[in-house]
Amino acid sequence: xxxxxxxxxxxxxxxxxxxxxxxxxxxxxxxxxxxxxxxxxxxxxxxxxxxxxxxxxxxxxxxxxxxxxxxxxxxxxxxxxxxxxxxxxxxxxxxxxxxxxxxxxxxxxxxxxxxxx
Amino acid sequence: xxxxxxxxxxxxxxxxxxxxxxxxxxxxxxxxxxxxxxxxxxxxxxxxxxxxxxxxxxxxxxxxxxxxxxxxxxxxxxxxxxxxxxxxxxxxxxxxxxxxxxxxxxxxxxxxxxxxx
DNA sequence: CTATTGTTCTATTTGTACTAGCACAATAGC
DNA sequence: GCTATTGTGCTAGTACAAATAGAACAATAG
Numbered sequence: 104x105x106x107x108x109x110x111x112x113x114x115x116x117x118x119x120x121x122x123x124x125x126x127x128x129x130x131x132x133x134x135x136x137x138x139x140x141x142x143x144x145x146x147x148x149x150x151x152x153x154x155x156x157x158x159x160x161x162x163x164x165x166x167x168x169x170x171x172x173x174x175x176x177x178x179x180x181x182x183x184x185x186x187x188x189x190x191x192x193x194x195x196x197x198x199x200x201x202x203x204x205x206x207x208x209x210x211x212x213x214x215x216x217x218x219x220x
Numbered sequence: 221x222x223x224x225x226x227x228x229x230x231x232x233x234x235x236x237x238x239x240x241x242x243x244x245x246x247x248x249x250x251x252x253x254x255x256x257x258x259x260x261x262x263x264x265x266x267x268x269x270x271x272x273x274x275x276x277x278x279x280x281x282x283x284x285x286x287x288x289x290x291x292x293x294x295x296x297x298x299x300x301x302x303x304x305x306x307x308x309x310x311x312x313x314x315x316x317x318x319x320x321x322x323x324x325x326x327x328x329x330x331x332x333x334x335x336x337x
Numbered sequence: 338c339t340a341t342t343g344t345t346c347t348a349t350t351t352g353t354a355c356t357a358g359c360a361c362a363a364t365a366g367c
Numbered sequence: 368g369c370t371a372t373t374g375t376g377c378t379a380g381t382a383c384a385a386a387t388a389g390a391a392c393a394a395t396a397g
Contacts, residue, residue: 291364
């Protein structure tokens with residue numbers, strides 16, 4: 104489990120942390136039943152506030168990627184399989200967007216638009 | 221040119237307006253050389269501030285979708301062709317994301333993550 | 338029973354997003 | 368040239384979100 108964040112980035116810390124976990128999931132480095140490190144530990148090693156780490160975990164719980172229970176921590180759910188599926192489709196779209204010079208903001212905005220309709 | 225916004229949405233007005241223009245582009249309703257309505261007109265008919273309309277246009281200029289010149293207005297560039305390409309690839313990805321129950325926020329976050337690496 | 342782990346609540350500080358008004362500058366078209 | 372049109376720059380207020388913090392609490396594991 105390689106969790107990384109960049110304090111200098113404009114992306115919120117909790118989003119970065121959640122993205123880092125998703126990235127592990129989409130690369131197949133996480134399996135259903137695996138347990139993520141305790142929020143307090145993550146906060147300690149990344150030098151962020153516990154609440155910030157918890158918020159990332161809660162975001163992942165809302166997505167359904169992990170179950171969150173007191174005393175037990177964050178446990179990866181079955182849905183992790185879906186993430187590795189997307190882990191193949193997404194790079195293709197991103198690659199073609201980069202080729203034609205469409206930026207990340209534009210791409211995500213177009214996806215939001217398509218998703219909403 | 222059908223430009224729509226939803227004042228009740230949490231998405232910024234200028235983003236909505238820009239998305240609306242992109243949508244027209246990706247559907248093939250815009251061609252290189254076409255001129256968008258003047259920002260003041262758009263602002264007037266959508267009942268938003270001129271700056272908000274202008275900001276949408278400036279966003280599209282930064283993307284390269286339009287040229288912006290005083291007195292002349294916003295003119296669609298050649299890059300509009302790329303948008304209609306994505307207009308085919310994006311719906312496929314979005315459809316599969318919806319199928320497996322991955323939300324729009326998660327999907328765009330994963331794309332951001334992939335794009336950055 | 339005890340340590341571990343997430344939950345809830347309140348509060349504060351800080352920074353950014355969004356919108357807006359006003360004056361200005363460049364272009365188009367007559 | 369003149370004039371209306373159109374985008375630009377500057378300034379600022381309001382509102383919201385991020386991040387941190389402390390404290391007390393509740394469920395689970397072993």
